[in-house]
Amino acid sequence: MNDRPGITILYSAGASNGLVLALGLGCEEEGVPAVFGVGDGDASSLARRASELSISFLGIGIDSLGSIALHDQRLGGLRPLLAKADASVDHARAIGVAAGRIVRGRPVGVIRLEALWTVTE
Numbered sequence: 334m335n336d337r338p339g340i341t342i343l344y345s346a347g348a349s350n351g352l353v354l355a356l357g358l359g360c361e362e363e364g365v366p367a368v369f370g371v372g373d374g375d376a377s378s379l380a381r382r383a384s385e386l387s388i389s390f391l392g393i394g395i396d397s398l399g400s401i402a403l404h405d406q407r408l409g410g411l412r413p414l415l416a417k418a419d420a421s422v423d424h425a426r427a428i429g430v431a432a433g434r435i436v437r438g439r440p441v442g443v444i445r446l447e448a449l450w451t452v453t454e
Contacts, residue, residue, distance in 0.1 A: 340365055340432050341387035343372040343379040347397030352425040356393055356401070359429020365389075365436045367429070380404035380413050389436045393428065395420075401428055 357367040376394040380402035383392025390406040402413040
């Protein structure tokens with residue numbers, strides 16, 4: 334078993350391959366491996382399930398509508414940390430980078446957050 338902290342990414346069968354790839358590249362850019370799997374549901378429910386499977390407690394979900402969510406397992410049934418509807422490849426890569434930075438304990442950057450995501454309450 335691999336004990337290296339990674340981020341689990343679950344995507345729906347109809348999710349954009351470009352978004353999935355960009356998320357993984359963003360994580361890897363920060364030196365954090367991504368583990369991929371297919372699931373059913375919207376981005377938030379996929380992210381919640383991914384966080385339950387992830388060694389790092391962080392999970393990302395991508396649905397067939399192009400929405401992406403980042404969830405921390407310790408939030409339980411609460412809303413995801415971050416969510417972006419109609420994400421572009423650039424958004425996906427930035428979300429992957431941000432997730433990698435969270436795992437590594439590095440700052441994400443307020444400007445990046447304001448430009449790319451809807452912060453959920």
